[in-house]
Amino acid sequence: MPDxxxxxxxxxxxxxxxxxxxxxxxxxxxxxxxERYGREKIYRTRWGEWRTRILAGRCAFLVxxxxxxxxxxxxxxxxxxx
Numbered sequence: 271m272p273d274x275x276x277x278x279x280x281x282x283x284x285x286x287x288x289x290x291x292x293x294x295x296x297x298x299x300x301x302x303x304x305e306r307y308g309r310e311k312i313y314r315t316r317w318g319e320w321r322t323r324i325l326a327g328r329c330a331f332l333v334x335x336x337x338x339x340x341x342x343x344x345x346x347x348x349x350x351x352x
Contacts, residue, residue: 285335286329286332289332290324291324291329292324292329293321293349294346295312296346300312300320302344303342303344306342310330
């Protein structure tokens, strides 16, 4: 993983509360992340929206309060906003 500058939000002082709901993915993000990390970590809602799956109350890509796909080129656009 690249060496990121120190951020006031890492480690997250809020227990990764933003990651409790999962995020909406574009078609491209869903295809790429599903291919690389497993389709079980994403799903399509009944309205046709792609989202990250929630496991144990947090995004499936969150492990030990850290995002495991932060450096991925297809890191979700929604997550980039935080």
